[in-house]
Amino acid sequence: MWQRWSNFFEALGRLRLPIRLVKGRTAGDPQASDARGGRDWQAFARSEPLFQVWGPLQGSPWEPYHAIPLFASVDWMDRRRIGPTPEAVVEAERTRLETAERAGASSAGATPVRPDGDFLLPRHARPGAPAPGWLEPGTLCVVDLPGRAAVEAAAWLVADGEAQPVCTFDHWPHPKALLPADLLVAELLRWASTLAEARGRLATDAPPLWVCDAMRLGTRKGRPGEFDNRYYLDDSILPTPRVLRDAGIGRVVYLGWAGDEEGPDAPAAGPHVPLADLVEWFSELLTGGIEIQHVPVWDPELRPRPFQGSARRPRFSPKDYRRSAAGGFGTEVPEPSSSGSSG
Structure with missing residues (x-):
């Protein structure tokens, strides 16, 4: 593991996070x-082994980009x-997929205007x-x-495509969080042993x-009392x-949910590819001579x-996002009369 991350995890054992950030954390089903x-x-089911199995190869130039907070x-x-991830959730998703396939759909309904938690990964993009x-x-x-679809698709591309993962989950879970980060932790655990077996082939x-x-x-x-x-x-x-x-x-391929393409070979020119925080990066890549394709x-x-x-x-604005004092993103939104608190 890259020295910076090794030092981080040594410090992790000594770090005392605010009780507001720690209390009530759970993920998945221990019986699953x-x-x-x-x-x-x-x-x-500990930070370091999960971080390592879901990260790039040791000595890879990609190690510095593997985000720490969620792990x-x-x-x-x-x-x-x-x-x-609870087996009931996995089984319900399997049933939805079979129903969609019987209906002749490649996913749960038409391609969504924006991503949502009900997104169903098609079978051709699963492990x-x-x-x-x-x-x-x-x-x-x-x-x-x-959400979970990103993790399962990544497990597919690592196990069957022999790619090395770099996770970008730069936020903290919390019982009152806007984003259900605990669902990602559960899905990372679900596929961890699959990735461990695949890593020897990379x-x-x-x-x-x-x-x-x-x-x-x-x-x-976030509203007052919530964890943004x-x-x-x-x-x-x-x-x-x-x-x-x-x-x-020399090439970046963006595997997303939809791009408003007019036909099977038409360019991705719609307002949803990529997500807003990647627009400037894509522009820099194109200017720097890196080819970009969308799938x-x-x-x-x-x-x-x-x-x-x-x-x-429009240019993406980061001003409404709440960074945590512990690194990454996530703080409680204070009540109007409060001076505020951070995670």
Whole structure:
């Protein structure tokens, strides 16, 4: 593990987070099985092993971009109340997928205008499906899908496409949080043993895979008494064109939910690709000579389309996002009469 992260986890044991940030944390179901049908997830139910199995290869240039906060939170969760995604949730999703397939849909309904928690990952983008041919050395893939779907799609591209993951979950869980980060922890545990088995097959030049929750920007500001853990991807998580070129990356493929394409080979030119916090980064990449392509996850053939950015999209503003004193994002929204508090 990169020295900076090693030092972080040493300090983690000495760090005392505010009780407001720690109290009541749970994730998943401790009685649930992992994706392989066993209890091997228990070996990853601590911050450091979960962080490592879901991170890039040791010595990789991508290590500095692997976000810490969500993984760090695991060591402060109640170990009696942490586990993988509940089996009832997995079974309900399986039933929804079968129903959608019988109806002739590739996902749960039409492609959504924006990501939401009911998004259903199509079967051709789940573990066990063939990996897309464009996932190769020299390509960086950004998986930007809602919540648990992003984690499962990442497990697919690591296990079947031999990519190395870089997680961007830069926020803290909390019982009153706007974003249900505990669902991500449970899904990370569900697939941890699958990734552990796959990591032995990864080559040193394995394509990097940025794993992003498309719900990260949220839909509203936090209200007094809530824990506002909305977040955006900043320069600490997004590599510059020079970093990419030095690492041999010449192409970025954005695997998202929809792009308003007019046809199967039409360019992605709609207002929803990419999410707002990535617009400036995409512009920098294009200016720096990095090719960008978009792949809508609903396409069974997962064909890359040329990216055509919109010049009229407003500049993303980070001013309403609440950084935590512990790093990452997430603080309680104070009552109007209060001087405020931070996590």
